[in-house]
Amino acid sequence: MKKKNLLMAAALMLSSAAAHADEGMWTLYNLPQAVYEQMKSYGFSPSYDQLYKSDDAIKNAVVNFSGFCSGVVVSPDGLVFTNHHCGFEAIRANSTVEHDYMLNGFYAKSFEEELPSKNMFVSFMVDQQDITPELEKRGINSMDRKEREKLLNDVENEMIKAVHAKDPSLELEIKPFYEGNKYYATTYRVFRDLRLVFTVPKSMGKFGGETDNWMWPRQTCDYSVFRIYADPNTNGPAAYNKQNVPYHPKHWAQVSMDGYKEGDFAMTIGYPGSTERYLSSYGIREMRDAENAPRAQIRGVKQEVMIKHMRADEGVRIKYDSKYAQSSNYWKNSLGMNKCIDSVGIVRQKADFEDRIEEFQKWTGYLKGKLDFQKMKELYATRFDADKLATVWRETFARTSEFNTRALTLIGMMPKDSKKKTYYTFTDNSDEWDEALDKDVMAALIDNYRQYVKKEELPEFYKTIEGKFAGDSRKYVDYLYKNSVIMKSGKKITLTEKALAKDPGYQYAKAVKAVYDKCYGVMSSVYDAIEEQEKYLCDAKVRYEQELPHYSDANFTMRLSYGQVGGYLLNGEPSGYYTDAASIVRKMESGEKGTIDYQAEPIMKKLLSANDFGKYADKTTGKMQLCFLTNNDITGGNSGSPMFDGKGRLIGLAFDGNWDSLSSDIWFDKRLARCIGVDVRYMIYLMDKWGNADRLIKELGLK
Structure with missing residues (x-):
């Protein structure tokens, strides 16, 4: 390589490194040390092992929610927070015209009143490993699609059999990473007795509807609460049974009422569904x-x-x-x-x-004789x-x-x-x-x-x-x-x-x-x-970028994304990094004039028009903060992902991206792409003032 070309390549590497600083949906078991060091520089204090390896690892509180969303365990009795739109089908399935929990919300005042959620489940990731070397020994790189699928199915069955011999409650799946250049096997523990505990009315859980979807500013209180039930003798997974009892996890996320300010560290861990950032x-x-x-x-x-x-x-x-x-x-x-x-x-x-x-x-x-851009062009045209x-x-x-x-x-x-x-x-x-x-x-x-x-x-x-x-x-x-x-x-x-x-x-x-x-x-x-x-x-x-850490495209396996709280330029003006109670009241008032997506129950307007929000007001701004922005990487499936502060405490749930993030599935733009989260204090405020859910607030360890 000529010296001029070497210098040009080095410059490109450096510019790429800057562009990729906060981008990424990283697997946790092999998180690059450079990524962890960057997280620390932003204010993350837990140790490397506290992310994945230790018994109290943050990942142990995060769940795959029913195969299409994410969630987080927040109590010693198995309470799970996820988005309202993630729990939507369970809320709908339990609703009737007489008991319309979608329209009116729901609160179970006792364990006995918690509602079974048919076909819903949560999965905890137990372990993940790279099995590419073993598959390469068995000739995967020289196989056609049918041969490859058979090999993967055979190996998966072998691994499932071995896992079941140790623990019948575990499940395992093999998925391709890096466009099939690598394969990882992931082990899960799946709980299928999941019950609805609390949800706000649809007017709040979907506030803004399609008018505000993928938009900022947002005021949506997008959350619902479920509980995991387990076998009373083993505390392990069991099919729905009235005799099952609340699950007691070894670790759960601590809810923080301290809030955040612009520039603070923010991290999401969840199950992003699908990205195609390597796509041609x-x-x-x-x-x-x-x-x-x-x-x-x-x-x-x-x-x-x-x-x-x-x-x-x-x-x-x-x-x-x-x-x-x-x-x-x-x-x-x-x-x-x-x-x-x-x-x-x-x-x-x-x-x-x-x-x-x-x-x-x-x-x-x-890859001479293999990667052929002219051939690729012709194939896509066909x-x-x-x-x-x-x-x-x-x-x-x-x-x-x-x-x-x-x-x-x-x-x-x-x-x-x-x-x-x-x-x-x-x-x-x-x-x-x-x-x-x-x-x-x-x-x-x-x-x-x-x-x-x-x-x-x-x-x-x-x-x-x-x-x-x-x-x-x-x-x-x-x-x-x-x-x-x-x-x-x-x-x-x-x-x-x-x-x-x-x-x-x-x-x-x-x-x-x-x-x-x-x-x-x-x-x-x-x-x-x-x-x-x-x-x-x-x-x-x-x-080509071998000096940089690389993450694989999302494929609905657990991923970590990190960044900071902060806004962006929206139509040439600062977007702000949070919304407050006054902003939702203004929208509610426009809803009274006919904007259907901004209509809500009178009690909600009254609650959010309060003169004093007490302990729910932010200590820095003095305001009741509803939703906030970070530059975390997000896509479909991340809905319900817990958002953690620099101490690993829960500060909110991711529920959407902004309009400028919609290309992020194929191209991440750090300048414009933002993750929108619902503030956990807003969630607890409605749980308290609207739901009078004292038993749940006490269960969360909050006074």
Whole structure:
């Protein structure tokens, strides 16, 4: 390498080091010493071992909450704090029109009143280890995808068997890290008896709704409280049983009422879901144009229909509140991410970096003949149209209506052996969905689908809509509901082509499946080759920046992020680093004038209009602080992640990012990306003044 090139590379390394100083979703068991030293320089005082290794390690209080969020244990009797939107489905499932806990909130005044939460669980990470060397010995690097999947499945089963021999309550999974360049095995202890203890009314737990989602300033009191129950004899995991007792953990997080100030150390530990920061410029183009853009458009159509029905009927709202929230969250995420991709120029920046990697290859010969950017470009071009149509297909037909869900289930149950006679029966789940809403959504999406494909490429059932129903999709949907065996719950369905030949729902399902099969065929033909190129690109980046510590993309395993409390420039003005009670009262007053997302119960306005907040007021500002900003790294799955101060004490829960953080899944911008947390003092204030939850406050060790 020429001296000039060496100097240029060194300069790039230094600039990268500065840019990556606070970025990162770090695994804890092998946290780089340089990262820990940086944390100490910001004010973190616990020892290295107190993060992961010791019995009182901070990680021992953090949980995977039900496979989609994070949470934290905060008491010796197994109380768990998580976000309100993470507990939303459990709150909804326990609600009825007579006892609407979503609308009115809930507080269990005794252990006996705590409500079982079906299908909810928490997992504690026990151990994590790098098993890459063992897999390499068994030839993983020379295998194709099917061979690799078989090896991973075999090794995982071997490790699970060994773990169960020591402790049957443990579970284990193997996941790829660094785009498949490494593999880690993680051991968990899973508790499946989780009960709802406390939640504020939806008006506070989702205050601001979609108006404020991904925005700053925020005043949302986004938290709910659950309790872990355990076997009374072992204090270990057990299926739900009335005889189970509160779980007694060895370690739990201490709640701090001391607050924070600008510049203070802040750390989150949780389970971020998915990032793709090693993704190529070609992958980002595909994400923007073939995935995010159609997803946002189609969900906008669906949500407009849903909200009309939900606002007209309380029973319908209860059934669909959680589904609507899930849909709208990633609708807005897709819009915001695309805006950030373009405004920041991420595709161009990625392409420039790839040019440097290509130069690095020429100088060093690293991955020569393997990493090939021209090949990568051609592979993505081959997949683009199919990927876009696959997105349109998913957003139109996959789990978008009860009929579509059943239709695709039925087609998936059809036996490959046409001579074999099998049966299937749909159970009656009419309490989970509304027919009028379901039909309107389905018809609207069928109509919307037309704009994405050429007329000659429309599925076969569109001919029926035109010929038999004069182009009226809603009449066609009515016809399907009335005449297809698919919607006849409890009826035994014979799964043969002959038996279903005249069933309009089955013919609809076949036509829908044919579109998917066509997309899948194209996508699968290049999938392995694209994955291999992205794996090589990640490897090249790590080698190119070998003097820097690197973290793997998020994959819903436990990660640590650190930073500091502080705001940013919002529209050219300082954003401030916290919101106060006066700010939510102002929004509530605008809600009284018609902004529905800012409407709340009169008691909430009264409580937050107090002249003196006593012990809940911040000692520095004298104000009741509601939400705050840090530059911690956050993505989906981090919701409910505990936010710790420099002493390892709980100061809040992460619940959102700002609008400028929406590109963070692919590109972290330290200047603009912020994590939004709900202040634990705000949480306790409502627990105290609204819920009168004295027993819980005492359990937290607070006076």
